[in-house]
Amino acid sequence: MKDFVIIGNKAVNGGKISLNDLPGSAGRMDVMCRCITSALFISFGMRRDVNIWLILKGEPGPEKIVRFNGETMRSLNPDERSSGSLIQKALLVNASEIEKQSTPGVFVRYGNLEKLLDEFEKEGRPLFYLKEDGTDILEMIQTPESAALLENGVYILGDNQGVFEADEKTIENTGASKISIGPISILSSQCITLILNALDRAADAAGTAGAAPNTPNAESYEE
């Protein structure tokens, strides 16, 4: 299982968001949507072993966490408007501290980064923080021990604004390992693509690939 945690610094957490204005009034929700597509879609199928957690830190508060779960996901297409529409539905749910399913594979609750990372730590999951000065993931997959940790990793990324000081402190307090994906700073969604490609390569090299990501209803997720 791989988990991606994306910090949406301005992403709204209530009200009805406009699908025609995801970058503007929805607080750069387009960034979140692209991350969802990168994390879940492959050609003619979906990565069933991936969760993506969106930390929505924008207006009006309090913060919410929306989770897209590859295993149970339905009615999602790779375009931004499709994932935006499922986020819209999640934000209209009467949220609580307990996760509720808004549509198949999409869950919402009140919560924040600290709480979420605390849960992952209690589960003993290895945490990785995407950072320019981190260890190159393509080097890390060369070592079977590192590759095994990465395969079961929780990956924490900022959005277009990066990660602010308070959140960075929260992440560093967990002892997350810093990893990097290349020499240039790129979009969050592109980082996810590169992480998953590294993991695909590691699984292929180890002969553990092929837990067929294509499922009977995958043909509806075509690209």
Next chain:
Amino acid sequence: MKDFVIIGNKAVNGGKISLNDLPGSAGRMDVMCRCITSALFISFGMRRDVNIWLILKGEPGPEKIVRFNGETMRSLNPDERSSGSLIQKALLVNASEIEKQSTPGVFVRYGNLEKLLDEFEKEGRPLFYLKEDGTDILEMIQTPESAALLENGVYILGDNQGVFEADEKTIENTGASKISIGPISILSSQCITLILNALDRAADAAGTAGAAPNTPNAESYEE
């Protein structure tokens, strides 16, 4: 200079496309939009040394080629609706065989894959065809000679439907080298991210990186 050629098998080439229905009535134009974002955007900037050519093969015909040029691009944001809107404007131009600029950095003309690849061949550009059984690009960048060719490469990719037989024959007739980006078949836009990451790594290793992709107006392209 890097060029990406994307074959849009159903992408419409005339009329006013609906920005609310890029995957449907516009013929999976969302695939084209994601490719544009992957090819041109980095964090807080744009890749000025990249062109992306969309071969629009859908209705109503004849085929058109829309080019997004990183060097002169303006008014483009990373969301699908933004690139979709520039494609929409390009399709409303009275096209001819000669390329016309529709908005800054976006160009349109009548043309097809064969014609475009013929032009690249005449310029002596190395052509690369993305294919599952191709040579791994991360291996290729280990050799300085291959890396130099890749740095100046023209990359040909299919869309969600892949590349049909007639187009594949056209590509093979050029003698394009087959390359691959990993063990799993993924989205066209994700392939572009992986190619550019390999080229970034090669440039970094060769010490030729840093032709500052950030330009004075780059801050408007934030993510």
